[in-house]
Amino acid sequence: MRIENRPLDEGLCSKYSIDLLNIHKKLNEMDNSIQEIGSSVHGIDSSIQGIGATVHGIDIQIRKLLKYHRNEAIDIKDKLGQDIFYQHCQIDLNSLLNIRPIEIIFGVVMMDDGRLVMMICVLHDCNLLICNTDGSQLTTIPVNDGSYCVTPINNSTVAVMVSTWYNINYIDMFDINKKHKLKSISVPGMVPYCGIAMINNILVVGGICRLLLVDYNTGETVKIIKTGGQPICLHAAGDKIFYREQTSNENKKLYWYSFTKDNIKDIPLPSIPCSITTLPDGSLYVLCTDDSVQHVSSNGKQFKTLNRNQAPFFKDCTSIRYNPKQRKMITTHSSNGIVKILHEI
Known part of the structure; x- marks a missing residue:
């Protein structure tokens, strides 16, 4: 909700784009892993582990983005009205x-x-x-x-x-x-x-x-x-x-x-x-x-x-x-x- 309600200024756009590219890279890795599932039981096990790692990575990226938004919102509020x-x-x-x-x-x-x-x-x-x-x-x-x-x-x-x-x-x-x-x-x-x-x-x-x-x-x-x-x-x-x-x-x-x-x-x-x-x-x-x-x-x-x-x-x-x-x-x-x-x- 915080991301959705906040205007995409230049800083957030840049950060958001980087995070999306990281997620896209992880999803590509996941896709490659899934294609190798049929090769062997060992391959299936490795793919499952890769999917788990990918989900964990996406969760970390989203948490970082939310933390960035919260910190920037606090910075804007703190700067208002100060000596310039x-x-x-x-x-x-x-x-x-x-x-x-x-x-x-x-x-x-x-x-x-x-x-x-x-x-x-x-x-x-x-x-x-x-x-x-x-x-x-x-x-x-x-x-x-x-x-x-x-x-x-x-x-x-x-x-x-x-x-x-x-x-x-x-x-x-x-x-x-x-x-x-x-x-x-x-x-x-x-x-x-x-x-x-x-x-x-x-x-x-x-x-x-x-x-x-x-x-x-x-x-x-x-x-x-x-x-x-x-x-x-x-x-x-x-x-x-x-x-x-x-x-x-x-x-x-x-x-x-x-x-x-x-x-x-x-x-x-x-x-x-x-x-x-x-x-x-x-x-x-x-x-x-x-x-x-x-x-x-x-x-x-x-x-x-x-x-x-x-x-x-x-x-x-x-x-x-x-x-x-x-x-x-x-x-x-x-x-x-x-x-x-x-x-x-």
Whole structure:
């Protein structure tokens, strides 16, 4: 029952395959022994002994597999909520830019080369800020009023969602090295406040009770995934798209769509999710509206609130993003214009 109810992740698949090959080898040996039964009474006796040994071997293999599953399940539970990060530095955007308090930070991402790309707005003046994690080599790219939500497309390009006052929504793409806009694409049915993410070289945006997968070269919607409610706080990693559903009631569930299984699953959390990011082992950090961070296992079946040593890093936090190549977490604090950079222990 434990094996049947557990998803076949890469580790278990590998272990299971090895055990099946061992069993298959034993069964072949047993088959060869049975074919020799007619040769002599001595042969029959030897075959019976071989069958007994084979059954005993299969029993040992199954016991090992069950023990492996039990131990791994305990390991996953023990790792949840433990110390993973320490604070390395922080950037005070008010001091860095020498401006009045920032109205809002609409998003921060870390590129694979370690640069930060931040979308900020002061009054109606919106810009992409690009700098190193210590605030050095700061450059800006002006963007349209109504721009927010940013995601990397590749090492030099980012996509930004734009919503105009006359209700026309589109996506702008910028080259952050050459510091200019590359192009705009229109996405019919897109709802900008849902967020934006990238998976398998395809953009993910939200529509009305649906997820839209968009070719960023042409703007064509290549796939539509229906959801039970309005998907917001989009995040994508591996073969999954994570989100929460905005409904009339207080929905505290974390949802995800799996490309592999072509279905949607969910897990109830203690508070409403507002930002999601994936760690190297496939587990998730989910920032909730009560300032807590829930550490969700890679199979989506268990979670644990982040322990008190890690919790101060995320106090008054509005968004979290992890970069697997840099092994760093970025947290944004819109109320005071602070961006914190956390390194993995």
